Structure formats: C-alpha cells, structure tokens
Amino acid sequence: MKLRNPFERKPMKPTDRTYPIVKDDATWQAELTPGEFAVLREGGTERPYVGEYTDTTTEGVYACRACGEELFRSDTKFESHCGWPSFYTPLAQERVEYITDVSMGMKRTEVRCGNCGSHLGHVFEGEGYDTPTDQRYCINSISLTLAPKA
16 A cells, blocks of 8 residues: 655756755755655645744744754744744745745745745735734744744
C-alpha cells in the first residue's frame, strides 16, 4: 500500500531573480529532510495544526530552515486560528520575496526567503486580521527554525 504524501505540492513558479544562496536540487536534498525539501524547494504545504511552531509562544527570532536567514520576530507572531504560524510583518521587507500565485483556483501572494528562494507560505491582506499591518503571513512551521531569546 502506498502512503499518502503529507505535503500538498504545487509547481513553484520560476523567477528571474538571482538569490545570494544558489544550490542545485541534489545539494538541497542532501541538506534537507524529504518533508523540508517538499515544502521549501517544491512549494508544498504542511497540514494545518501539526507544525512545530503553530502554537509556540517562545520569544525569539524565526529563520529560514534552508539557509538560516532571519525572517520574523516572535513579537510579530499572533494566533490567527488558521493552523499555521502567523506573523503580521517580516523582520525586514528585503528578507522576503513576493510572488503572485494563481494555483489552487485563486489568486494569492506567495512568500519566499529573499536569501535562497525557499517557499515559506503566503501573505493575506484584509481588515479582518486585527494586526497593525492588516496582514497575515501564514508560514509553514517546517520552513522555519526558532532561535529562542537568550
């Protein structure tokens, strides 16, 4: 019996951008677990409510699991009840890249690491988010590592 892959996958849209960190798929596969590779390098999505950081309240900085680039601070994380860690702003705008994503029958904005191009999740905008930016960065836990505040 074949087991179902726990990560929803969609082809990642190529960009014209050259990232500071560039590696071929074989190198990424050697450095990442199969689940990390599926999400970070193939644009997959982990199932909701199962990620390591979904309910974490630990203070610190969240970085890209693939390259270590610092992306989000814990003081911008909030409980959105969407099943994935949510932030209302990145650490700095140049640390993330935005890609128009029209897969899944809808228009969304994909968020990638600005340092290595890894898929992180999506950002949604609207007045219903009750955040200082009216945004929700819905990020896969498996795309992140957390360095707790000392």
